[in-house]
Amino acid sequence: MSYETIVGLEIHVELSTLGKMFCRCKNPTLADKPNTTTCPTCLGLPGALPYTNQQAIDSCVKIALALGCKINKDSFFERKNYFYPDLAKGFQTSQFLHPFGEHGKLEIEVNGTKKTIGITRVHMEEDTGKLTHSRLDGKDVSLIDFNRSGVPLVEIVTEPDIRSGEEAKEFLTRLQRIIRYLNVSDADMEKGHMRLEPNISLRKPGETKLPKYKVEVKNINSFKFVDKAIKYEQKRHEQLLEEGETPTQETRGWNEFKNKTVSQRSKEEAHDYRYFPEPDIPPIEFTDSQIEILQTQIPELPDERRKRLAKDYGIKNLDAEILTREKAQADYFEDMVEIGKRHGIKATKIASYLINKKVDVKDTPPASVIKQIVEEENIETIDDSKLEQAISEVFEQNIQAVKDYKSGKNQVIGFLIGMVKRALPEAKDNDQIRKKLTEMLE
């Protein structure tokens, strides 16, 4: 029997704010030595209290707005109570009842089919410390680094609208682009800025209700692994269902070396987090004008921009898609188009140049690339008869090469071009020489 796969995603995004979520410590980088960017608040010392970082709240609201969420004007933080050695206070300051954003959506396209994925919620919370299990002086030890403790974290939860690993990957790719466009996080997977948790279950075709179970795969750090984990789980569930069993509701982890998921925690150990409103932080209220101001700070997002570039500049849809993957690249393209106008260079030419030559947009000024294009366009062609004469001479001197070409060794053309250029130094346009050479070799 073929089954339908039901996937919902939970994504944690570490924000790139200057400071931490509830204290004045700097938001650390991986280069900081362990436990050097800490204070009483993020260490959870007695008497320490949280003080909210407005930049982080604004960033979270921007993500929510970019995903089309409704912003809760009356929101508050809540305590999520659980014990873990990396959780300094014994609770995580998070949001439960009233996340900053709810009911959003994001459109994806897989194999030419468009689809809308619902966004359940976008909320603000703080990261935990980091546990490392290692050996020290011959003993097994667990080390805690609290640098990450209190780093602002945005959690994005989707509706169970995703049906395949490909869809999940596409959704994540688009989400990552949006977050980068907003400039609220580097969203660098390798640095753990984005952590992914798919919830997977299978149902019989035609069923409309959600399956009675779901399996959560925790803390995956690449889109490829999300795809693989979903595919692995699909097979595993299918096998169990075929045998008449229901897969166990549990949390599993992705093992990238074994290419499989492994069971971590079953439902029996599920937590009761005892959420309640965080009494140390007053409720967070937004006015319409505050939301409007944040809305104006949101740049044109990748999807709209792709459409506009294709329409306004007449470039290919695929080119527009490639150019808008990163905001810097798209900005660069539009800067070049502006300069190119003065030199009569078309947007389509610029688009293909940028894509094919893989221009380093960080370190090359757009004007210098335009200059390069202009130079290449202006390469003088020379008189055909002069060229023909030179080519004839080259043929006479390189009979073997001509023979080789005729027997199918096309690569000798490069050698012949070189010989022509040596015989006729004013011939500079490779394309012209190549064209003439092939003509005369036929």
Added chain:
Amino acid sequence: MDITNLTITEIIDGYKEKKFSVSEIVSSYLERIEKLNPELNAFITLDAQNAKKKAKDLDSKTPNGALYGIPLGIKDMFLTKGVRTTASSNVLRDYIPPYSGTVVNVLEEAGAISLGKLNCDAWAHGSSGENSDFGNTLNPWNKERVPGGSSSGSAAAVAASLVPFSTGTDTGGSIRLPASFTNTVGLKPTYGLVSRYGVISMASSLDSIGHFSKTVEDSARILNVTAGADGYDSTLAKRDKENYMEDLKKEIKGLRIGIPKEYVSDALDKDTKQAFEKSIKALEELGAQIIEVSLPNTDHAIATYYILQPSEVSSNLARYDGIRFGKDRSYFGKEAKRRIMLGTFTLSSGYYDAYYKKAMQVRTLIIKDFKDAFEKADALVAPVSPTPAWKFGEKADDPLQMYLSDLLTVPINLAGVPAISVPAGFSEGKLPIGIQFIGPHFSEKLLFRIGSQFESKTEHYKELPNL
């Protein structure tokens, strides 16, 4: 001349007149502590060396700061950098904090000198001081009686003139109750006026940071230093600084002072009732207009408080797991364990709506009660405790009986309004009795004015225990 019976104002005057040096003051108090503390057990950690050093240092400088050279004792709920801070619990018996909180810092910047840390009920859980893991603090007025809690050491230390003032925390009456049991002035400021940063949290939405002093004037002087936003406690109101000493001499003629009828029930013992009636008379003589008001939800206050407070306690004590500092959870005492279990239960899924959520709704009604009452009255007056100090052991085995002693103080914390407990006389057996003035949010200046006028007329504060 005994220079340890002085008020802050008197010490300041003495410095001006060069009657004594800061070192002399500090040494006199330290000597008195050495003599009386072994029995009273108000201080559980002394910081004598540092205090003497600071005194010497101040003597070499030009007098500066609102509390220049004034000794104080600090409730052991306040973190003090480099000085052991225990919350009077074995869990933190050896804990030396790496930082001081806002109030400790601003007091020191104003020139105050800490002589050490004061005993309290462990984690500030209690009404008698008997929950301390460091032994009972005795009531200087009667050593068989409790000094009141949770700020037991803070009250006893000021009453016994071991210090002219001390810090305290008031979550459900922990400053006002012991103040009323020891003939001292105890201020519970508006929630959101004084920073909680660096004070061990009991129940975050109720904790108020206040102090004990001999007089209302001293109390106002201290609040001038401690009040204000600090950028560390998010719940602090951003307001302009006020001079709380401004209206102390202003008469109270024509002020409408309300008696909440629910607070003067038959539950009051005879002496308390008598002292209260005498106090009302004194207020009338001062020209105040006494009216009756109603706080109809008073009956639900204790039940509400004993859901919200343990809920927050259970979460606030989670960090004391012994992994990074302090000792493990087996070191928690009975009362802390009771509150952790109660709070964990009331927050559990399936019970949250019935307990925590309901309690929050009742809290809103209680806040409204006070708002309505302040439409009719400028301030309220009420007894602090239904009885004077009880004997050690009398309620120790009956937590519910102990909880009920907070009946007249808890609603004020739930509403977040300020209140000041002022000496109001004595029982037949010479046990102190206090009354509290309660005002709208941020009305401290008015409360100091009423308190000061009342105090000048009655002068109960001048009576000292026989030690």
